[in-house]
Amino acid sequence: MSIQQLIRRELRGMQPYSAAEQVTNTIRLNANESSWKSDADQFRRPLNRYPEIRPAGLRRLLAERFGCDERELLVTRGSSEAIDLLIRVFCNGGIDNIVTTSPTFSMYEHYAAIQNAAVREVALDSDNDWALDTDALLSACDEHTKLVFLCSPNNPTGTSIASEQLNDILERVDGRYAVVVDEAYIEFSSESSSTTIRSGKDNLVVLRTLSKALAYAGARCGCVIATNEVITILDAVQAPYALATPVVEAVENALRGDLASRAADEVAETIEERNRVAETLEQLGLVDKVFPSDANFLLVRFEDASAVLERTRDAGILVRAYGGGLESCIRISIGSHEENDALLSVLTSMETEE
């Protein structure tokens, strides 16, 4: 089956919103903008003018960075927006479903609920470092499945799907569903990006973000990488002028500058810190298990997670608690050396009091 056939019928062939034409060196009397510019406006493209309908230069830079053709990439407001767009474009409310793992990033479920798409969950094996059973994944899919979300490395478990398993899944799915690989944390992983195996796999969709390893969460910038046919429909559904001028300029400046090399150094340091924090936590009696992680966080099972939450909060340190069967686990983001030390010192002092 071609991936276009998975797209909601009424959206196939949809045309983008027809926005006011933008041509350089012309007098713009076609968009009801103001003709004056604020004194506080320091941007290359003045803020009295609408941004580009789609940021072409930024798209080129991101395509270069993520190794794909620019026609196969849509710039989105964080990868969150890409998740929303995909579910809206592929799922008929009240009929279709998405398949995810459990646990995983809760935004898939959130946007599915908004679209009234059902969510079918496949439990990861907590006794086996959160391994994904491919047979169980495939049996969770049915004729109404449109999207299979695989988060790799997975939030909150920190585990990656090995490229051999992903290849096997794609082969066995055989184009019946779109397989979305959310690579928000891929830079921290020992696995390489699945963008490298896209060739010939039209139903593979990859999500990337600048919010994690690239340290631009505040800019709200990410992207979806898929066939040009899918990108064309997502583009038609995305709000016109989605990316604001200050965001486009800030991210372009960063990508043209030394962001990539700085990020590579910082990722290496984060991985070192992750290993140090994991080793220290493993020595503590109040820690039941530190799960292996391929991301910039650790999932830790504690003897008494609520006591840990209370003490860290009292010390002014926020960590992430979970429900839904993960009540004894806490997700700890890896911070700076000093921040990590502050956390370790709170936990060590709890230990000595016991």
Ligand SMILES: Cc1ncc(COP(=O)(O)O)c(C=O)c1O
């Ligand atoms: C797995 C995963 N995907 C996507 C996102 C969304 O990131 P953003 O919208 O900032 O790109 C997050 C954020 O935490 C995440 O953990």
